Amino acid sequence: MNIDIVCVGKVKERYLRDAIDEYRKRLSRFAKVDVIEVADEKTPEHASDTLNAQIKEKEGERILKHLRDGAFVVALAIEGDQLTSEQLAARIAQWGLHGVSHLQFVIGGSLGLDPRVLRRANMPLSFSKMTFPHQLMRVILLEQIYRAFKINAHEPYHK
Template identity: 70%
Template sequence: MQIDIICVGKVKEQYLRDAIAEYSKRLGRYCKLNILEVADEKTPEHASEGVERQIKAKEGERIAKHIKPGAYVIALAIDGQQVTSEGFARKIDQLGIQGVSHIQFVIGGSIGMDDAILRQANYKLSFSKMTFPHQLMRVILLEQVYRAYKINAHEPYHK
């Protein structure tokens, strides 16, 4: 399985980069992983809704350039479907059974994701109703993808 994580912005904190590297290494035995970063836009403080829409549109255009035809696109969105880790593992397993060989996860920027990308997604996934920093979300997503592969392989992993 090819797994891409398309995300906005660079991870600046070393501890997050270390966690991303660790889970990327662990996932190497289960899938081919690519992390594709697109540039983020500077968001002025107290930006109007119109300015925020323009920023999300620019970031969305950059994301769209990486979305591949035939890939199954999962957008991380606060209004998406919430599932358990086991449910997430079943989702990944079922996609493979259905012949999907390429999954692309999309993580938007600090103010969210462009509606055009959300409409293009095959599935919207929410990890919580809470808001997380988009850079931390990368680590959380990688950990859950790794956990899903461990669950599907019936291998032990701490709970």
């Protein structure tokens, strides 16, 4: 299976980059994982709603350019479905059984995702009602994908 993490902005913190690299390495025995970073827009501190919408639109255009026809797209959004690790594992297994060979997970920038990206997604997914830094979310997402593959392989990591 091919998995893309399409995300806004670059990770600046070394410890987060190291964690991302570690989970990509661990996942390599199960899937080919690519992290695709698109440029983020600078958001002024007290930006208007109109400016915020324009920023999300620009970031959304960049994301949409990387979403592939035929890929199953999962958009991380606070209003999405919340799943347990076991449920995510079951979904990934089910998607594979139904012929999905390319999964794309999308993580928006600090303002969230453009509505067009959410409409393109096959599934919105929420990890919590809380908000997480989008750089940290990459690590959390990769860890959960790794956990899902370990669960599906009946290996002990998830205990």
